[in-house]
Amino acid sequence: MLNFAKSADGLLPAIAQDYETREVLMLAYINELSWQKTLETGTAHYWSRSRQKLWLKGESSGHVQKIHDILVDCDEDTVIFLVEQVGGAACHTGHRSCFHRKVQGSELITEGEKLFDPEMVYGKK
Template structure:
């Protein structure tokens, strides 16, 4: 049996993935992978996700240059969530130009940005 067969995939053939910064443990993003993207991630050593909105493989950093070097790939006890320990190249994981996609915090019943933009997304993504 392949290591990929030990994963409990969703009916759509996906598995949720948490990307965590090596060294400090900060969760920088959440995404999805299919069998092909997970196999490519293990083979290439850089995160490859499955984009549900674009319905295609998405190599993290393919446009921005902010790739994620994979240090380790871990599977949770239920076999249905992947944890990637990564080194975030450029220090920016979020398309908004922030370190983490989790930059909003619930404060007094409203979502507030609690993390500053490191780099203007318009300078990162030429298509915006």
């Protein structure tokens, strides 16, 4: 159903989008294993490129993403997870969306408030 062979590293981009508002919450990568885990559990699983391991989104914060629908593109090399974002925020910064900054000239302007304090959720680092 997906063409994992298309990318050199076996990873394909997965867009998480709010199933109601259609806001794009984040983009992460999936491999065959995280794709199977997502289908089996109905909860978004990605492949962490930094940690090189299977990543259940929300495993630390509890802010998991419940899958409502999955869309596949024409080339079968990108998917959209239409999700319910538990806890309201997808971004590790506490913002609802990872895309909370807008280009304005040569600046990036932050929009929207933080829904949680990262230190409270992940602990001080």
